[in-house]
Amino acid sequence: MLDDLLNRRFFLGSAAAVGAGMVGALPAVSTGKAFAQAAAPAAPKGPQYLKYPGKNDQLVLLGDRPLVAETPENLLDDDTTPTEKLFVRNNGQIPEEVKDPDQWKFVIDGEVKNKVEMTLGELKSKFKPVTRRIVLECGGNGRSFFSPETRGNQWTNGGVGCPEWTGVRLADVLKIAGVKPSAVFTGHYGSDPHLSGDAGKQAISRGVPIKKLMDENNLLVWALNGQPLPNIHGGPLRLIIPGWPGSVSAKWLTRIWVRDRYHDGQGMGQFSYRVAVKPMVPGDKADEKNFRDLESMPVRSIITSPANGAKIAAGTKDIKLRGAAWAGDLTVKLVEVSTDFGATWTKAKLQAPKNKYDWQRWTSVVKLPSDGYYEIWTRGIDSRGVAQPHIAGSWNPQGYGGNQMHRVAVLVG
């Protein structure tokens, strides 16, 4: 098979012909030679940045295919994350933008008394809209902090944002559907094609237990920061299931399947979005039976100003800090900062969330004794008293729950 794969280089040369309608026929290879002889593009050096219409060009590109980009901590300095700064995570291909959003159809079926089949237009007209500022966070946020390395996109802390979402409460729609007592779990479906293009496979299809499904904070969303939900963020219609890995908040939502058993869709089971029950030796072969789904995301505090690497004028003694903290299903009770690598801590001024599942902005002023090199560290402590650790512990093969303390280095003078 590999010899054939090597021919793909030649094959690519005739891709235009394939695109022009030759699918199914064996491609002609004669045009391939020119392609093969063309000089290979130089490997890009250093971090790559996202170039996408409507998106900030300082988002760091983690991958082109699927398209994945994270927001550096210092770009999360707005109280409400602007759409252009919201991270991008795709598991499959990005579907084509729809022409008439109000005609978008979705279904709620399975263990319900009345199957719901509705267009977005009907949804908008039948239910009372709500707007909430809610954290959306990738389940793998912080993965790059694990040692040894874990498999997947190497997120730092930037797989997160907290914009304003407008939609209707999923609970209101579920009232009409009437969830049966036999309901156990959900399976969520979107229209994004699997990366391979195989129409029989989902790019991703995850779900939640019924208790989480019934949470009144879950939304069916069609607007982001007051504008129609952009295609790249799952428009015209997506789910927002706050506090849990972003992958349960299906983009391009077409179906919520209420099931009488645990969901077996793409991205469920084995090691996907799962953590070890009995702690395992980092890097060891993992045993599937020892794993459970990651549910609430762990507590995380980030410094959004100054930026890592900031140079500060000589003689500056007071450094003003700004940041944000959140804790999945919980709230953040305390944010602390340190300028001595965690030897001593001071309490930051922490705001209350605007609404449940909002992040909490914080500020602090730290005093430095002299010019020089300093690191500013922060840690959040959640409402149950659980703090962020110094390192990403609880190793698991795909690197979930990596919430080690955030630090930025600054040079004064």
Added chain:
Amino acid sequence: MRRAWLAISGTALVVLVTSIVQQLHAQTQQPGFVQREEAPEEFPSGAGRDETFYACTACHGFQLVAQQGMNRRQWDESVALMSQKHNMPPLDDKDRETILNYLETSFPPRAAPRGGWKNPFTNR
């Protein structure tokens, strides 16, 4: 060349053809977004590089592969996962050996944690 193509198993060909069509699709369907075309030469040279590159880019960018650092067992598990979960045509023993040799040599676990946090003031 044509004969080589005819020799491909049905599934492999379908995967290749669809992936290329999709690639084209991806480039044209999102207005204003141009996907960068990767080439094997961008990645560490070594035996099996081109084979690995073409085997692993039918569905996703090679960057997703190259950003990992794993030992042979973990690479083996990852490659198996592509067949179990994503319908990659299973590799025969010889091909698997070639690919694992390249992946193991070129993308081993990096010695120091190369996590997201890097001191911006060192090696200036």
